[in-house]
Amino acid sequence: SDLGRALEMDALHNSHAIEIPVGHPDEVDEIFDAISYSKGASVIRMLHDYVGDESFKKGMNQYLTKFKYKNAVTEDLWESLGKASGKPVLDVMTTWTKQMGYPVVKVSEKQEGSNRVLTLTQEKFCADGVQEKEGSFSWMVPVSISTASDPKKAAVVTLLDKTSMDVTVPNVSPDQWVKVNCESVGVYRVQYSSETLDRFIPAIKNKTLPPRDRLGLQNDLFALARAGMISTVDVLKVVGAFVNEDDYTVWSDLTGNLGQISILLQNTDGFEDFKTFSKKLYKPVAQSLGWDAKESEGPLAAMLRELALTRLGKYGDEETVTEARKRFENHVSGKVPLPADLKGPVYLTVMVNGDETTFNQMMKLYDEADMQEEKVRISRCIGSIKSDELKKKVLDFAMSDKVRSQDTVFVIGGVTGTVQGRELCWQFVQDKWTELHERYKGGFLLSRLVEVSTDNFVTEARAKEVEKFFETHSAPAAERKIQQSVENIRLNAKWMERESTSVLKFLRSQ
Known part of the structure; x- marks a missing residue:
């Protein structure tokens, strides 16, 4: 969600206020991030709720009328909304837009x-x-x-x-x-x-x-646990209560938060226990929705089916893997083409649990695809293949003329689903940095590249390595993202040190 993205980034020491002076043109792209967009939108939503719908519309009308064909500053908007509502809007909003954090x-x-x-x-x-x-x-x-x-x-x-x-x-x-x-x-x-x-x-x-409220509650809990303010075990106990959840938006946010724990636990010998815990959580919703769409269902049900099957496939649920392989073979042979809603979970499941034959089948599908949407779908999941040699092929493929420049970063990011994949990706980005920087130097994709290749490491040594690399490889357009990634690595390292033992003990007891 917009709010979730904003809260995650704005909790870092390397955040910035919504309103911020810009000293260099290269900073502009970097400033228009989750703070400017997502926090900005979330603060306006909070303001709308605070003043009420009628006063908000009245204040907006007064503001637009008063400054028609004129320049305005932020305070002019707060003043109009304050007059319309009789509430101290300027005083309230200044605390939200002029200082970073929350x-x-x-x-x-x-x-x-x-x-x-x-x-x-x-x-x-x-x-x-x-x-x-x-x-x-x-x-x-x-x-x-x-x-x-x-x-x-x-x-x-x-x-x-x-x-x-x-x-x-x-x-x-x-x-x-x-x-x-x-x-x-x-x-x-x-x-x-x-x-x-x-x-x-x-x-x-x-x-x-x-x-x-269910969404907000669990999102807060994961953030508080990451900050060391509460125990992750307490959070996972609450997560168990979501076993009957049927709301796609709640599942989507919860999945992102569990995904972060998953990335950290991949570095331990207890990752299998986490996968078992997760499969128990996702199985009921996947079973209730089934594999095939029902006539009366809406788009959110289709999205939830895709999410649940993807997770079960990724974590190696036997029934899901068997069914995905069957449907993939039918699709490749032309017997029963996969509906668009199932392509994502089926492709990812067969790749995570696949071999070189699966990889070659998927690359053939890529070459034969007419629709760019299909090419994007395939290119973002091929990096999930287990083999390191095939992951290296994916990284080379990402830089080839078979992949659009704007998609390259996401194909590179596709290999980072495992510990070894993250090692390969980071080494590749360092080796190809000159070429990648030249390609993306002024745009947001450079920041995205830094994020996907560094964000999920878990040791202080790695944080120092990333810092050292960028000291000698300047990237002004991604400077803040580099600082944020290093900060995230250190947060991961602290979590591992503080929580991993108790979390693994809890997961083994389930």
């Missing part, structure tokens, strides 16, 4: 009769869990709170405009959950106690907690 709102609670009293405390959220000096960052945070009695409606709306405040939520029984950041509209993380989290588990299982 807060984590920590929640402690106590029951007083039929009321729940929450103590909300804000501090800057950092991906590494290291706290800034107290008072150096502060936000005016629009806070909405929902309860189990009426999950989709905010029971209390307030503005957290200081470090800490108490909020009373009326008519809440001791066993009911109370959710801060109703519908996950706010651009901030929320941290609950273990006891509070336990109350959410039945509501996730029976889906009485709305989809956006």
Whole structure:
């Protein structure tokens, strides 16, 4: 989601504010990233929720009318929306656009009769869990709170405009959950106690907690665990409650978060245990949807089927691999062509579990494909083949004239699904750096290349190696991305050191 992308990048020390001065033309492409686009959009969505739909439209109308055929600055928009709503929009929004980052709102609670009293405390959220000096960052945070009695409606709306405040939520029984950041509209993380989290588990299982709240809750948990603020084992216990999940957007975000854990655990002897845990999680939704589309289903069901089958295939689920191979052979022989929705999961499954024959069949499909969409689909999964020699062939293929220049980076990234694949990719990028830099030097694809080739390493030694390489291979258009990737590698290393033993112990007990 837009919000998820923004929160992930904006938690890094090498982030930037939405509004930022630019000193060199090469910086422009780099500045238009997930902060400018995704955080910008998310902050506007939060503002819309804060002032209300009617006031938002009225304020926008006043702004557009007043500055028709004229220049305007950001503050002019905040002023118009403030006048229309009667709320301190300029003061609130300045804290969100002029400084980088965002807060984590920590929640402690106590029951007083039929009321729940929450103590909300804000501090800057950092991906590494290291706290800034107290008072150096502060936000005016629009806070909405929902309860189990009426999950989709905010029971209390307030503005957290200081470090800490108490909020009373009326008519809440001791066993009911109370959710801060109703519908996950706010651009901030929320941290609950273990006891509070336990109350959410039945509501996730029976889906009485709305989809956006289920999505936001697990996204926050993974980020807090990565920062070392909570235990990853506690997060995985909550993840088990998503076994009945049927919402594609929730699954998509959860899959991305589990994928990050998967990448880290590939470096341990417990990766098979993680695959077993994941297969149990995805199997029920895959079985309920089946392989073939039903007449009455919508596009989200098709997307969810694709997601679940892809994961099961990637993690080597026997039934899924057998069925994918059968359908692939029928497709290649021309007996039963694969529908577009199944090509992604089938292609990836046969490649991850395939050999040189499978690879050659897939390359033949690529050469014969008329549609660019099909070529892109194939080229992005061929790097999943197990063999290192074939992975090297894929990397050479990525640089050939058979692949469009704008697709090369994604084909290179396709080999990074395994530990050895990441080693090969990084070496390849170093060897070909002059050519790659010349090809992409001024555009966003250079930043993307740095990301796919370095982001998922897990040792301090590797972080230093990446730093050292780019000290002697200048890339002004990707400078911030290089710093972010090195920061991510160090976050991965800290997680491995802190969490891997307890996570593996938990997975083996399942």
